[in-house]
Structure formats: structure tokens, C-alpha cells
Amino acid sequence: MTHLTEEELIEHFYGEAGGKACRIAQRHLDGCAECAAESAKLANDMKAMGKMDYEGLSEEYGQSVWSRVAEKLPALAIDEAPRRTMAWRQALGWAAACAVLVVAAFEVGRIWEHRQQPQKAAVMKPASPVERHVVVVVLGDHLDRTERLLVELKHANGEDAELVKPLGEEAQSLLVANRVFREDADKSGDERLIQALDHLDHLLANVANAPGGLNATSIARLQNEMQVDGLLFKVRVLRSRTLHREMTARIATRGGAA
Amino acid sequence: MVSMGQSDRAAIKAILAGDKEAYGALVVRHGATLFRMAYRVTGNAADADDVVQEAFLRAYVKLAGFESRSEFGTWIYRIAVHCALDKISVRRGIAENTRVAEETDAEEDSLQVADEAPGPERLALSAEIGAVQERALRGLSPLERMAFVLRHHEEKSTEEIAAALNIAPNAAKQAVFRAVKKVRQRLEGFRMTQKRSTRGAMPLKVTV
Numbered sequence: 001m002t003h004l005t006e007e008e009l010i011e012h013f014y015g016e017a018g019g020k021a022c023r024i025a026q027r028h029l030d031g032c033a034e035c036a037a038e039s040a041k042l043a044n045d046m047k048a049m050g051k052m053d054y055e056g057l058s059e060e061y062g063q064s065v066w067s068r069v070a071e072k073l074p075a076l077a078i079d080e081a082p083r084r085t086m087a088w089r090q091a092l093g094w095a096a097a098c099a100v101l102v103v104a105a106f107e108v109g110r111i112w113e114h115r116q117q118p119q120k121a122a123v124m125k126p127a128s129p130v131e132r133h134v135v136v137v138v139l140g141d142h143l144d145r146t147e148r149l150l151v152e153l154k155h156a157n158g159e160d161a162e163l164v165k166p167l168g169e170e171a172q173s174l175l176v177a178n179r180v181f182r183e184d185a186d187k188s189g190d191e192r193l194i195q196a197l198d199h200l201d202h203l204l205a206n207v208a209n210a211p212g213g214l215n216a217t218s219i220a221r222l223q224n225e226m227q228v229d230g231l232l233f234k235v236r237v238l239r240s241r242t243l244h245r246e247m248t249a250r251i252a253t254r255g256g257a258a
Numbered sequence: 259m260v261s262m263g264q265s266d267r268a269a270i271k272a273i274l275a276g277d278k279e280a281y282g283a284l285v286v287r288h289g290a291t292l293f294r295m296a297y298r299v300t301g302n303a304a305d306a307d308d309v310v311q312e313a314f315l316r317a318y319v320k321l322a323g324f325e326s327r328s329e330f331g332t333w334i335y336r337i338a339v340h341c342a343l344d345k346i347s348v349r350r351g352i353a354e355n356t357r358v359a360e361e362t363d364a365e366e367d368s369l370q371v372a373d374e375a376p377g378p379e380r381l382a383l384s385a386e387i388g389a390v391q392e393r394a395l396r397g398l399s400p401l402e403r404m405a406f407v408l409r410h411h412e413e414k415s416t417e418e419i420a421a422a423l424n425i426a427p428n429a430a431k432q433a434v435f436r437a438v439k440k441v442r443q444r445l446e447g448f449r450m451t452q453k454r455s456t457r458g459a460m461p462l463k464v465t466v
Binding site: 051061068 | 280287293294297298306319390407409462
């Protein structure tokens with residue numbers, strides 16, 4: 001026969017054992033004199049511990065405690081706690097609202113920028129062709145370039161189209177400046193200059209706009225024209241003169257120099 | 259003036275709204291219950307009174323965090339349990355330091371029973387609480403003493419003891435077992451000493 005342990009007896013004494021365990025323990029105690037004696041001894045010991053009640057506790061005890069506790073209550077513990085909690089909640093609320101605003105602003109900006117990019121690109125593209133520069137050309141420099149062109153034209157034979165192609169482009173460039181100088185020459189009243197610029201305008205226009213580009217035939221015709229007019233000579237004379245050398249012309253060009 | 263008609267919840271609501279006087283209703287309503295428990299744990303009225311005051315002060319400070327889904331009575335009782343535990347822990351620390359200095363025989367589990375010269379503190383305790391009971395409880399650790407009082411005198415279940423002491427139910431049950439065993443050993447030793455004393459013998463030491 002297995003006797004009840006002291007723990008089992010204690011559990012049984014305090015009624016801590018569950019229903020089934022309690023019944024088993026009780027059945028054992030009913031049939032086991034040794035365990036029953038131990039159980040009775042335990043009960044006796046615990047009875048000796050008594051209730052340990054304080055006899056002098058008056059009905060006014062609670063009131064007397066309150067009279068002492070009331071004086072010691074921290075002044076702000078309760079009064080300020082809700083306020084402090086509220087302040088914290090408000091601060092957290094503001095912080096959260098600010099965070100939401102920042103994130104929202106960032107997102108809106110990102111989306112807006114994303115939507116604007118294609119439009120920007122569409123606007124930017126046609127902008128670049130209309131970009132213009134204003135170039136100030138000095139008459140002396142214009143006559144230098146013109147003389148070089150005429151010299152090259154004089155010695156060209158037109159057999160190699162690639163070699164004479166730059167002459168047409170240069171003539172186109174000089175033609176614009178030449179027309180500006182021609183308009184300004186009217187104000188100066190310098191007949192030689194006006195006449196020379198008129199001849200140059202005619203020649204440069206032919207060089208720049210030769211039908212089918214410059215070739216041996218067109219070059220020969222232009223060379224003949226230059227010689228008849230003595231154009232190269234006239235340009236050299238004009239260039240050597242100091243009068244009007246510093247005359248300038250403002251020429252609007254697309255993207256590059258005149 | 260303290261209104262006794264207020265329920266605990268209404269009183270707490272009033273306190274949190276700024277009515278400090280409403281706390282008086284709670285103190286009056288639960289003070290005696292806490293005192294009885296504290297007296298059983300500490301063994302004297304002065305310490306028990308300190309425990310009650312401390313418990314109500316602690317509770318007041320924490321009242322804003324009190325969760326209204328639990329009962330104020332249960333909550334303040336647990337606070338008082340911890341206050342009482344602190345009280346006897348401090349007292350035991352002081353007593354042990356004194357005993358270490360006095361005792362020359364440091365053999366563990368030896369109990370000086372018959373030749374214990376009662377000091378002023380011990381006399382005071384014995385005057386208030388039964389001498390037998392006080393001696394029987396003296397060998398318990400603070401936790402064991404608290405568990406024993408809650409189980410034996412306050413008639414709390416293992417779960418309630420565990421919740422009050424913030425320990426696992428099994429730990430609470432083991433604490434009660436150890437406490438009962440030690441109390442019984444103490445009582446047995448005390449009885450043997452008394453028998454020998456009546457026969458004129460002088461047994462000084464009971465080994466547990």
C-alpha cells in the first residue's frame with residue numbers, strides 16, 4: 001500500500017486537490033489508519049497556527065488611515081497625470097500629423113514631377129532649334145574672309161565636289177553679313193563700298209545657291225564674273241582702307257558664329 | 259468628507275477627475291482588510307499599519323494606470339502583499355545580520371529553540387501575536403511566510419497566491435509546501451522542548 005505523501009496530505013487539508021484526487025485521497029485516508037493519523041496530526045499543527053487575528057482593530061481604523069494618508073498624498077500624482085497623458089497624446093498626434101504631411105507632400109511632389117517630365121521634354125525639344133545667337137561682325141574681318149573665299153574660288157577647278165563644297169557654305173555665311181553691311185553702307189554714303197558690297201552680294205549669292213552645287217562649269221562662270229568685275233581687287237582695296245574698317249554688323253545666327 | 263456610498267469605480271473616476279477626497283472612500287472601505295493581512299504577515303500592528311499606508315500611497319501614485327476591468331480591492335490587496343513582503347524582507351535582513359554576528363555555531367538547519375534569549379523586538383512580537391505562532395513562522399523565508407499566510411490565514415487559492423506574488427502557480431504551491439513542513443518541524447521542536455523543560459532536562463538544540 002502506498003501511503004499519501006506530506007504534499008498530498010497538505011493539498012487534501014487545504015482542499016487544493018482536484019475532485020478526483022480529493023476523492024482518492026479521502027478513500028485512502030478512510031482505509032489507512034497510518035495516513036489518517038498523519039492527517040489528523042497535520043490538522044492539529046495547523047490548528048495551532050490559529051487565525052492570527054488582531055483583536056484591537058476598531059471600526060474607525062479606515063478613517064484613521066485616511067486621515068494620515070491624505071496628508072502624504074503626492075499633490076500632483078493624480079491631478080497632473082491625465083493632463084500629462086493628454087499632453088503626450090497631443091504631442092504624439094501632432095508628430096504623426098506632421099509625418100503624414102511630409103510623406104504626403106513628398107509623394108505628391110514625386111507624382112507631379114513624374115507627370116510633368118514628358119511635358120517638359122515636349123516643350124524643350126522645339127526650344128533648341130529656335131535658339132539664336134547675335135554675332136557682332138567687324139567689316140574688316142568680313143572683307144578678310146571674303147577675300148580668302150574669292151582667292152580659293154579663283155584657284156578652284158571644280159573637279160572634286162567635296163573640295164569646293166565648303167565654299168558654298170562659307171558664301172552662305174558671308175552673304176548674311178554682307179547684306180547687313182550693305183544696308184548700313186547706305187547711311188555712310190561711301191559709293192565704292194556700296195558698289196563693292198553689291199557685287200559681293202551677287203557673287204556670294206551665286207556661290208551659295210549654285211544650282212546642283214558648285215561644279216567645274218559654275219566655278220568657271222563665277223571665276224569669269226569675278227575677273228570681269230575685278231572683284232578681288234576691289235575687296236583688297238576696301239580692306240586696305242582704314243575708313244569703315246571698324247564698322248560692325250549684328251547678325252542673328254542659329255547656334256553658331258556667322 | 260468621505261462618501262461611503264460611492265462604488266470603487268465611481269470613486270476612482272472622481273479621483274482621476276481631480277477629487278482627491280474621493281480616495282478616502284477607498285481607504286476606509288479596504289483599509290481593515292489590508293491591515294488583517296499585513297498583521298498576519300508582519301506579526302505586529304505597527305508594521306501592519308505601515309504596510310497599509312504604504313500600499314495606499316503606492317496605489318494612489320499608480321491610480322492613473324489602474325485598469326478598470328479588474329477590481330480595485332484585488333489590485334490594492336496585491337500592492338499591500340508586496341509592501342508586506344518588502345517589510346518582512348528588510349526586517350529579516352536586519353535580524354539575520356544580527357544573528358550572524360551573534361551565532362558561533364553556523365551549522366545550517368540547526369535551530370536554537372530552548373535557549374533563545376528573547377530580545378526586545380522578539381518580546382514585542384510575542385506580546386502581539388501568539389508566541390508559538392511567531393516562533394513557528396520565524397524560520398520561514400519572506401516568500402514562504404507570505405505564501406503560508408495567504409494560504410492558511412487568508413484562505414487564498416494557489417492561483418490567487420501566485421497572482422498576488424507574481425510567480426508561477428507551481429512555485430506558489432511549492433512555497434506553501436515548504437512553509438507548512440517548516441512550520442510543523444518548528445512546532446514539533448517546540449513541543450519536545452516544552453516536554454523536556456517540564457521534566458527538568460536542558461536540551462538546547464533541535465536539529466531539523
